[in-house]
Amino acid sequence: MNLFEMANLSQNRTGLDNIIIWVGADPKRHALRVKISNSANRWDPDDNFTITLPKLDVVENIDKQFISGKMLKNIKSWIKLNIKELMDYENALIDTDVFLDSLVKVY
Numbered sequence: 449m450n451l452f453e454m455a456n457l458s459q460n461r462t463g464l465d466n467i468i469i470w471v472g473a474d475p476k477r478h479a480l481r482v483k484i485s486n487s488a489n490r491w492d493p494d495d496n497f498t499i500t501l502p503k504l505d506v507v508e509n510i511d512k513q514f515i516s517g518k519m520l521k522n523i524k525s526w527i528k529l530n531i532k533e534l535m536d537y538e539n540a541l542i543d544t545d546v547f548l549d550s551l552v553k554v555y
Contacts, residue, residue, distance in 0.1 A: 454470065454471065454544075455537075456491045457469040458489070461548065462551070462554065463555050464519075466489050467484060468489065469483070481501055482527065482534065483496045483497065484497055484498075486510065486514055487514070496508070499524070501531065501534055502531055530550075530552055533547055
């Protein structure tokens with residue numbers, strides 16, 4: 449059994465109000481990506497959408513009643529600020545502690 453590092457990131461790490469972002473090491477069966485919960489302030493494994501890296505394509509369904517156009521723009525801005533760290537983490541080039549310590553918040 450292979451174990452993969454992962455992190456659920458809240459406003460404390462991202463600066464994004466009410467948003468939880470899932471980041472995990474790439475298990476080689478998916479493209480590099482982050483997942484965003486469609487539920488405020490909690491990770492919901494059954495209700496989320498994906499943003500691919502590095503293209504920032506949105507995959508799956510966004511809850512537009514929760515994720516506004518402005519909020520999506522802010523999420524993508526945070527990803528751009530942290531793209532190197534996100535890709536290094538997902539490619540297992542850095543561990544979770546280094547990853548978390550290197551993140552920059554968006555304001």
